[in-house]
Structures are given as structure tokens and as C-alpha cells.
Amino acid sequence: MGKISLKTNVGKLSGVIQIPGDKSISHRSIMLGAIADGKTVVENFLLGEDCLRTIDCFKKMGVNITRNDEIVEIVGKGFEALKEPTDILDVGNSGTTSRLLIGLLSGIPIHSCMIGDDSIAKRPMKRVTEPLREMGAKIDGRQDAEFTPLAIRGGNLRAINYHSPVASAQVKSSILLAGINASGTTTVTEPHKSRDHTERMLKAFGCKVAEDGLTVGITGGQKLKGTNIFVPGDISSAAFFLVAGAIIPNSTIKMMNVGMNPTRTGIIDVLIQMGANLTIENERVINNEPIADLTICYSELHGTTIEGSMIPKLIDEIPIIALLATQAKGETVIKDASELKVKETNRIETVVKELSKLGAHITSTEDGMIITGEGTKLNGGNVDSYGDHRIGMMLAIAALLAEGEVTLNNSEAIAVSYPTFFNHLHSLI
Numbered sequence: 001m002g003k004i005s006l007k008t009n010v011g012k013l014s015g016v017i018q019i020p021g022d023k024s025i026s027h028r029s030i031m032l033g034a035i036a037d038g039k040t041v042v043e044n045f046l047l048g049e050d051c052l053r054t055i056d057c058f059k060k061m062g063v064n065i066t067r068n069d070e071i072v073e074i075v076g077k078g079f080e081a082l083k084e085p086t087d088i089l090d091v092g093n094s095g096t097t098s099r100l101l102i103g104l105l106s107g108i109p110i111h112s113c114m115i116g117d118d119s120i121a122k123r124p125m126k127r128v129t130e131p132l133r134e135m136g137a138k139i140d141g142r143q144d145a146e147f148t149p150l151a152i153r154g155g156n157l158r159a160i161n162y163h164s165p166v167a168s169a170q171v172k173s174s175i176l177l178a179g180i181n182a183s184g185t186t187t188v189t190e191p192h193k194s195r196d197h198t199e200r201m202l203k204a205f206g207c208k209v210a211e212d213g214l215t216v217g218i219t220g221g222q223k224l225k226g227t228n229i230f231v232p233g234d235i236s237s238a239a240f241f242l243v244a245g246a247i248i249p250n251s252t253i254k255m256m257n258v259g260m261n262p263t264r265t266g267i268i269d270v271l272i273q274m275g276a277n278l279t280i281e282n283e284r285v286i287n288n289e290p291i292a293d294l295t296i297c298y299s300e301l302h303g304t305t306i307e308g309s310m311i312p313k314l315i316d317e318i319p320i321i322a323l324l325a326t327q328a329k330g331e332t333v334i335k336d337a338s339e340l341k342v343k344e345t346n347r348i349e350t351v352v353k354e355l356s357k358l359g360a361h362i363t364s365t366e367d368g369m370i371i372t373g374e375g376t377k378l379n380g381g382n383v384d385s386y387g388d389h390r391i392g393m394m395l396a397i398a399a400l401l402a403e404g405e406v407t408l409n410n411s412e413a414i415a416v417s418y419p420t421f422f423n424h425l426h427s428l429i
């Protein structure tokens with residue numbers, strides 16, 4: 001794809017879309033399926049490039065994984081069956097694959113090497129390599145294991161009680177996955193609650209996980225048993241169409257099977273807080289994960305403040321929330337969001353830079369951004385995803401409101417989490 005011309009100035013969006021599988025849950029289904037005993041069948045697996053990288057890494061360790069469209073079958077034979085990979089494990093653009101896999105590999109007595117793309121090479125890894133070293137893993141890498149490439153020699157771990165300075169599900173999950181093979185009970189305490197898909201899925205695989213407020217604990221030596229997993233639609237993907245429906249006059253969009261895990265629904269809270277017209281129906285629970293169908297209709301919106309414990313519940317949605325705020329009356333303030341600086345791009349910088357090109361009134365702060373709305377008319381321009389899928393999709397939705405041509409550079413990044421994004425968008429126009 002590379003550079004593409006985006007659809008602009010559309011009248012309204014309407015229709016029904018099936019949101020593709022959740023990225024976080026898809027990654028975890030492969031990882032837990034691979035270390036469990038017995039067969040795991042995953043339905044509605046996300047065919048995004050990040051999740052395909054996770055499959056590839058486990059295949060390199062000899063795990064039998066077969067895929068038929070969105071159905072993936074994993075024949076797990078326990079941790080013991082994972083083979084020392086003869087090739088480098090390439091995580092591509094995926095922070096989740098890298099952090100969770102480093103934890104899992106730390107628990108087993110094999111040697112492995114990990115690399116990723118140019119973006120991964122800039123993302124901090126000490127947040128996991130440091131506590132994992134404390135547990136006994138031998139990890140080496142650039143700048144004392146802060147950056148990839150990394151080499152990991154696992155095994156013989158001891159439990160730790162780790163207080164994470166950041167609310168990060170990748171950090172928490174990495175340590176918990178190592179903890180399954182450590183002697184004793186490993187605990188992780190975070191400053192705010194991050195997404196808890198690992199905890200929920202470990203339980204679905206028959207593992208005991210102790211939860212007490214902001215602390216999660218796992219006792220080593222537990223066996224996982226293969227199971228069937230249905231992956232709910234990714235609320236982080238639905239977010240692009242929730243915002244599109246909320247800001248494009250006369251729109252109505254229905255999204256089916258959206259994951260509604262309370263550690264992920266910050267976007268719903270923000271939409272309601274800003275006055276959006278949103279209906280939640282058909283609420284149900286599958287594999288310990290809540291799911292619902294969502295309908296969004298256009299309405300007038302007002303600014304809000306997003307901060308503190310709300311941030312981990314909507315961290316990946318901040319780029320699209322920034323666009324939402326450009327169409328709301330008044331000021332929207334986003335703070336306590338420094339984690340945005342260490343995502344696929346520095347998302348404070350890229351959001352502010354690219355939305356400003358389209359005429360938005362947005363400024364960056366040390367830990368977030370301030371957006372002034374009043375239904376800002378957007379203009380055309382030449383924008384860039386900088387290889388960041390969420391920035392690419394946010395700009396494609398922004399273009400729908402723009403008068404004048406909008407071209408997007410590096411549009412191929414969108415396939416990282418939502419390969420059918422443009423098909424869905426065009427079906428609504």
C-alpha cells in the first residue's frame with residue numbers, strides 16, 4: 001500500500017460490522033495453548049501481523065499450530081516440549097509478543113534470541129528484563145538488556161514480589177508467565193489496574209491465580225490444560241468506528257461481539273462522559289470475558305478530562321480519542337499518559353503533529369495533550385502513520401471529515417492490528 005489517498009468529506013456512515021478478534025487475547029491464546037497439555041482450538045483469532053508473529057515464534061520452538069482462516073488449533077505438550085529455537089525469534093512490530101515471550105522464555109531451560117523491527121528496537125525492555133533477571137533469568141541485550149536484540153537463557157527461577165512502577169499488562173503478564181515455572185509464589189503489584197486478560201485466560205486453562213486489589217499472584221509448578229477459546233472483537237479496533245459514528249453527522253454504526261472487559265472499556269466511559277449516543281446490547285460472558293453489541297449514533301459532544309486510573313483502560317485509544325475531542329465543544333485534557341511515548345511511535349508527538357496538519361487545535365504537554373474542539377473543520381493534507389497502525393487508522397477516520405485531499409504515508413502499518421479496516425470502512429460509506 002505505502003502512500004494512499006483517503007476517502008474525505010463523506011456524508012454519513014451506516015451499517016453493521018463484525019469487529020475482528022482482540023489482539024491481546026489472540027496473543028495469549030497461542031502462548032497459553034502452546035504451554036498447556038492437550039489441544040486448544042481458538043475461534044475468531046485476529047489475523048493481524050502482530051498475532052501472526054506470535055504463532056511464528058512458537059512454531060520455531062516446535063509447537064504444532066495449524067490455522068484455517070480465523071480458527072487456530074494448537075497441540076500443546078507442556079512447557080517441557082518447547083524446543084530451543086534454531087532460528088532467531090522475530091516479533092516484528094509487536095510489543096506484546098516481545099514482553100510476554102521474554103517472560104515465558106525466562107521460565108524454561110533453553111537459549112533463544114529475539115529481534116523485532118526498527119520500532120521494537122526503540123521500545124524499553126528493562127521493564128521486564130530487570131525483574132526477570134531478579135527471578136534468575138539470564139538475559140543480555142543492547143544497553144544492558146534495555147533494547148533488542150536480546151538473548152535469553154531461562155530456567156531455575158525463584159519467585160519475587162514485584163512492584164511495577166508502570167501500570168502495564170505486558171509487564172504484569174511477563175512476570176506471571178515466568179512465575180508459572182518459578183519456585184514459590186510470584187506477585188505483581190501495579191499503580192493502577194491494567195488489562196487482566198492473562199489472569200482470566202490462565203483461569204480458563206485451569207490455573208489458579210490470586211487477585212487482591214492491585215496485586216496478582218501465581219504459584220509456580222502449575223500445569224495448564226488445553227481448552228477452547230472464543231476471541232471477542234477488539235474494543236481497541238471498535239474504537240475507530242465508535243468515534244467515526246459519534247462525530248460524522250447522521251451516522252449509525254452497529255458493532256457486533258465487542259469485548260467489554262472492564263479493564264478495557266475506558267473508551268465507552270469517555271464517549272458517555274462526552275455525551276455520545278451509545279447503546280449496549282446482548283451482554284454475555286464467554287471464556288471469562290464479557291462481550292456485547294454496540295450501536296453508536298451521531299450526537300453533539302462536549303470536552304472532558306481523562307487522567308489517572310482511566311489511562312490504562314484506554315491507552316491504545318488515545319489517538320482516536322484525540323480526534324473525537326476535535327469535534328467536541330470545549331477543551332479536552334489528557335494527562336498521566338507518558339506511556340504513550342513508548343508505543344509504536346511517541347504517540348503524543350505523532351498525534352499532535354499529524355492532527356495539526358489537518359487543522360486541529362491540539363497541543364502536547366509533558367504527559368498528554370490538550371485539544372480545543374468547537375467542531376473544528378478539518379482540512380486536507382499529506383499525513384503519515386510513521387509505521388504506527390493506530391495513528392494510520394485515526395488519520396483515515398479524520399480524513400472522513402476533511403475538506404480537501406488527504407494522503408496517508410505508510411498506510412500498510414494498519415495490518416498490524418486490523419487488516420480488514422478499509423473493507424469495513426468502505427462498507428459503511
Ligand SMILES: O=C(O)C1=C[C@@H](OP(=O)(O)O)[C@@H](O)[C@H](O)C1
Binds near residue numbers: 024
Ligand atoms: O498486554 C497487552 O496485550 C497490551 C498491553 C498494553 O501495553 P502496556 O502493557 O505496555 O501498557 C497495550 O498498549 C498493548 O497494545 C497490548
Ligand SMILES: C=C(OP(=O)(O)O)C(=O)O
Binds near residue numbers: 096
Ligand atoms: C501498543 C500497542 O501494541 P504493542 O505494545 O503490542 O506493540 C498497540 O496495539 O497499540
